[in-house]
Amino acid sequence: MNRTIIKVKAFLKGIILMLKPHIFIGWLREPLLTMSNILSLTKWAASQDTKTILNDFYSPLRDYTKRYQLYQNVVDNLNLKNEGIDYLEFGVSGAYSFKWWLANCVNPDSRFYGFDTFEGLPESWGIYNKGDMAANVPNIDDIRGKFIKGLFQETVANFLSNHNLKNGKRKIVHLDADLFSSTLYTLTSIAPYLKKGDVLLFDEFNVPNHEFYAFKIFCDSYYIKTRLLAAVNNYFQVALIIE
Numbered sequence: 001m002n003r004t005i006i007k008v009k010a011f012l013k014g015i016i017l018m019l020k021p022h023i024f025i026g027w028l029r030e031p032l033l034t035m036s037n038i039l040s041l042t043k044w045a046a047s048q049d050t051k052t053i054l055n056d057f058y059s060p061l062r063d064y065t066k067r068y069q070l071y072q073n074v075v076d077n078l079n080l081k082n083e084g085i086d087y088l089e090f091g092v093s094g095a096y097s098f099k100w101w102l103a104n105c106v107n108p109d110s111r112f113y114g115f116d117t118f119e120g121l122p123e124s125w126g127i128y129n130k131g132d133m134a135a136n137v138p139n140i141d142d143i144r145g146k147f148i149k150g151l152f153q154e155t156v157a158n159f160l161s162n163h164n165l166k167n168g169k170r171k172i173v174h175l176d177a178d179l180f181s182s183t184l185y186t187l188t189s190i191a192p193y194l195k196k197g198d199v200l201l202f203d204e205f206n207v208p209n210h211e212f213y214a215f216k217i218f219c220d221s222y223y224i225k226t227r228l229l230a231a232v233n234n235y236f237q238v239a240l241i242i243e
């Protein structure tokens, strides 16, 4: 019986490949992917234990400044102000979030690394075009901070081989590159260095086909388990701790 099913399936697969259905219904790929990712996102959100943490779900209006409340909540709960941490931010642009972390985590042993092309997004994203969000490399007067200019795909591997991230310090990995490709590339690159207690911050987590999709594929493929620490703007910004 099972053999018959396998044979029928193989036969149908051959027919489908021959018919080239993408020519006629290829336009369905995007809406179907979105629908699938929305269902995964709602399933993920419903399975979080959110009673004891900062979580504004449901809020009718988005307030982008709430992300600073989220950062403060994470810093206070994990006592990061005085802990020596490695903070890695992927997607820096004007460095608003980067400067917040630099100012609020004061341990002299902490290090802050910001990665960006500084020439804007490498692909279009929603209403934003390729090249949008370009900014000058920010000026900072704190020797603990450093910017690494270039595509992640061209800078991160070299950075990882020249910096010892297995140094015992807690890592705060801030994913704010918006794009699926950039987020997935970053997560897979940093995966071998992640350990229990490290924190992942996302700035556009609830965008189904981008940061959320990259996070889902990453957790499924690397068997990574996380716990939600805080969320604002209906899971637009989230902080997750590696378990």
Ligand SMILES: C[S@@+](CC[C@H](N)C(=O)[O-])C[C@H]1O[C@@H](n2cnc3c(N)ncnc32)[C@H](O)[C@@H]1O
Binding pocket: 090, 091, 092, 093, 094, 095, 096, 097, 098, 115, 116, 117, 118, 119, 120, 121, 122, 132, 133, 134, 150, 151, 152, 153, 176, 177, 178, 179, 182
């Ligand atoms: C939303 S902005 C970052 C905003 C910043 N974290 C803040 O809150 O002030 C996103 C940035 O990600 C950068 N980016 C996206 N994909 C990238 C990639 N593959 N390599 C380098 N930079 C990338 C873009 O250049 C853009 O400046």
